[in-house]
Amino acid sequence: MINRQHLIDRFVSYVTVDTESDPESNTTPSTAKQWDLANALAEELKAIGLEDVSIDKNAYIMATLPSNVEHDVPTIGFISHFDTSPDFTGANVKPQFVENYDGKDIVLNKDQNIILSPDYFEDLLLYKGQTLITTDGTTLLGADDKAGITEIVTAMEYLVQHPELKHGKIRVGFTPDEEIGRGAHKFDVEKFGAEWAYTMDGSEIGELEYENFNAAGAVVTVEGKIVHPGYAKGKMVNSMYIATEFINSLPRLETPEHTEGYEGFFHLTDINGEVDSTVLKYIIRDHDKSHFEARKDMMQKLTDELNMQYGRQVVSVEIKDQYFNMKEKVEPVMHIVDIAEEAMKQIGITPNIKAIRGGTDGSQLSYMGLPCPNIFAGGHNFHGRYEYVPVESMIKATEVICKIAELTAKQ
Numbered sequence: 001m002i003n004r005q006h007l008i009d010r011f012v013s014y015v016t017v018d019t020e021s022d023p024e025s026n027t028t029p030s031t032a033k034q035w036d037l038a039n040a041l042a043e044e045l046k047a048i049g050l051e052d053v054s055i056d057k058n059a060y061i062m063a064t065l066p067s068n069v070e071h072d073v074p075t076i077g078f079i080s081h082f083d084t085s086p087d088f089t090g091a092n093v094k095p096q097f098v099e100n101y102d103g104k105d106i107v108l109n110k111d112q113n114i115i116l117s118p119d120y121f122e123d124l125l126l127y128k129g130q131t132l133i134t135t136d137g138t139t140l141l142g143a144d145d146k147a148g149i150t151e152i153v154t155a156m157e158y159l160v161q162h163p164e165l166k167h168g169k170i171r172v173g174f175t176p177d178e179e180i181g182r183g184a185h186k187f188d189v190e191k192f193g194a195e196w197a198y199t200m201d202g203s204e205i206g207e208l209e210y211e212n213f214n215a216a217g218a219v220v221t222v223e224g225k226i227v228h229p230g231y232a233k234g235k236m237v238n239s240m241y242i243a244t245e246f247i248n249s250l251p252r253l254e255t256p257e258h259t260e261g262y263e264g265f266f267h268l269t270d271i272n273g274e275v276d277s278t279v280l281k282y283i284i285r286d287h288d289k290s291h292f293e294a295r296k297d298m299m300q301k302l303t304d305e306l307n308m309q310y311g312r313q314v315v316s317v318e319i320k321d322q323y324f325n326m327k328e329k330v331e332p333v334m335h336i337v338d339i340a341e342e343a344m345k346q347i348g349i350t351p352n353i354k355a356i357r358g359g360t361d362g363s364q365l366s367y368m369g370l371p372c373p374n375i376f377a378g379g380h381n382f383h384g385r386y387e388y389v390p391v392e393s394m395i396k397a398t399e400v401i402c403k404i405a406e407l408t409a410k411q
Contacts, residue, residue, distance in 0.1 A: 012110075019037050019083045028177060032179075060173070067166070076196055078199075079197065079199045080173075080175075081176065087384065097133060116134060140385065151394055168270060196333060201372050208341060208344065210331075210374070213327055213358060214287065218299055224277060226276040236275065
């Protein structure tokens with residue numbers, strides 16, 4: 001049995017260290033404070049009995065649990081990230097505990113009237129009777145992905161302490177800067193040396209994901225002409241009006257707030273405009289590769305049409321691919337998903353195999369030669385004040401890791 005209080009204490013020790021990453025930084029890790037937890041994790045991995053513990057100049061951590069069987073077993077890995085999102089502050093996290101949750105509103109912060117309510121967050125009702133760890137309403141929690149780290153470290157410690165559980169060689173990897181899209185950028189796949197791995201970075205208990213969005217970013221620049229407004233007739237070109245035409249010409253219902261499941265979208269993330277020049281920033285997402293390419297084509301065609309309409313180049317668009325659907329790399333080795341699915345079933349979890357409406361380090365790692373499906377870590381409402389994680393989900397995720405190790409050794 002996993003030691004419940006030990007797991008809770010470990011999780012709290014992680015989330016109370018501020019590891020927020022910074023997209024404006026050019027260093028790795030992007031913030032110096034990520035080193036605080038990274039160095040502590042490296043020492044902890046040594047303390048629980050793992051071997052070959054290393055932390056490189058970019059704060060990537062790797063370690064080994066040696067095989068305890070004599071027959072050949074594929075080397076597998078488990079990966080999580082220790083940074084937290086810059087979307088909301090991760091400084092001075094004060095976890096709160098809700099024992100035996102009754103299904104009612106949870107007061108996160110009485111003074112500021114911040115309420116975590118099942119009327120809005122219906123998933124809460126899945127966890128009646130369980131212990132929830134929440135924020136105090138003023139920070140995020142950091143379960144994304146310190147729950148994943150907690151589960152991996154706890155599982156490795158459990159396997160060290162229970163040699164009767166047979167397993168092959170297991171590699172552990174912890175990365176910085178996942179939340180700003182760089183978690184896999186400097187990950188040394190060859191050094192890691194696993195045939196496949198799993199990121200412990202999903203949400204609700206039972207989630208198992210091997211599909212994610214194809215992703216691109218687009219910067220649309222609209223050039224206008226500024227003249228004195230009193231003498232502007234026939235001369236002024238207001239770039240903000242043309243930018244509005246561009247925005248309104250894209251499918252209005254193909255945006256994040258109107259889509260779900262496998263539906264893709266265009267998402268306008270930023271506008272910076274004046275009469276003379278306006279810049280629009282978009283992200284483009286779709287699970288289907290052909291639809292993804294069609295979305296990029298649509299933006300280029302719209303740009304060309306507006307330039308034709310105005311008789312000169314008033315709009316330009318720069319589109320850059322960001323990551324791709326890992327399904328293409330995982331499907332040829334579907335047994336790695338089957339093992340995770342069977343592991344869940346054997347410990348009483350109903351697998352929920354679904355596509356990620358986002359990205360994951362696993363996507364980039366899969367294209368770098370390390371097929372890497374994603375498994376639930378248990379948290380909900382990531383990147384904000386309403387984040388929470390059920391303790392029971394973290395325990396189950398830990399058990400899944402141990403069971404995957406056992407099943408791999410039996411293959």
